[in-house]
Amino acid sequence: MASETINFGQIFAVAVVGFLLYRWFSGPALPSSTSSGRNGGRQVNPEHVEAVAQMYPQLDRRAIIWDLHRNGGSVQATVERLLGGRSLETPPPSFQPPIPRAAAPPTPSRPVVVNKPAPNLIARYNLSSRLAPQESTQESEASGASTGTKGWSQNKTERSEILKRRREEMVLAARRKMQEKDQTKAA
Numbered sequence: 001m002a003s004e005t006i007n008f009g010q011i012f013a014v015a016v017v018g019f020l021l022y023r024w025f026s027g028p029a030l031p032s033s034t035s036s037g038r039n040g041g042r043q044v045n046p047e048h049v050e051a052v053a054q055m056y057p058q059l060d061r062r063a064i065i066w067d068l069h070r071n072g073g074s075v076q077a078t079v080e081r082l083l084g085g086r087s088l089e090t091p092p093p094s095f096q097p098p099i100p101r102a103a104a105p106p107t108p109s110r111p112v113v114v115n116k117p118a119p120n121l122i123a124r125y126n127l128s129s130r131l132a133p134q135e136s137t138q139e140s141e142a143s144g145a146s147t148g149t150k151g152w153s154q155n156k157t158e159r160s161e162i163l164k165r166r167r168e169e170m171v172l173a174a175r176r177k178m179q180e181k182d183q184t185k186a187a
Contacts, residue, residue, distance in 0.1 A: 043098065044068045048075045056082060066091035121171045130172060 044065050052064045052075060064078065067088045071077040081088065091097075122128055153159050 044073055048073055051075055052078055055079065059088060062091055062095075062097055063088040065097040066095055069095075069097075122175065125168060125171060127168055127171060130168070131175075 045068075048068055049061060049064050052068070053059065053061055056064075059082075067078045067081070068075070070089075078088070122131065153162065
């Protein structure tokens with residue numbers, strides 16, 4: 001009888017096959033089949049949900065949470081799926097995402113001043129005083145544009161005044177053009 005010996009290659013092959021079988025049978029379970037919490041034991045980072053929701057505001061947050069839950073919280077995988085033209089799957093009715101805890105709003109160290117935007121450019125730049133005499137301003141701006149403007153000044157305050165005046169003239173000219181356009185449409 002010949003004695004059979006097992007060489008290193010055979011031991012290695014059996015070990016690899018054993019490892020693969022072990023991984024196959026003890027692999028990660030589907031998130032919906034686990035019962036270790038409301039959403040399968042995995043918490044989704046609210047910052048990741050917010051990041052995807054800002055990129056794709058038309059998507060349902062519940063679907064975003066479901067997709068992040070399924071792919072282990074990978075924002076990159078979710079965004080790649082969306083960029084590839086595929087839509088997110090609709091979460092099953094049994095999926096209940098965690099309710100976000102209401103965080104206390106941060107208390108600012110200094111008072112916050114909320115500036116309401118002006119309703120239009122005339123109010124924003126205080127140009128209402130220049131609106132009244134439109135005909136005279138059109139003539140004076142036309143004459144002032146050819147004689148009053150000079151090259152770029154070395155004085156910073158003078159440059160800022162020139163730019164401010166040009167901005168005001170542009171706003172008023174745009175308003176006049178819009179009014180003329182509205183008048184021609186009405187006529």
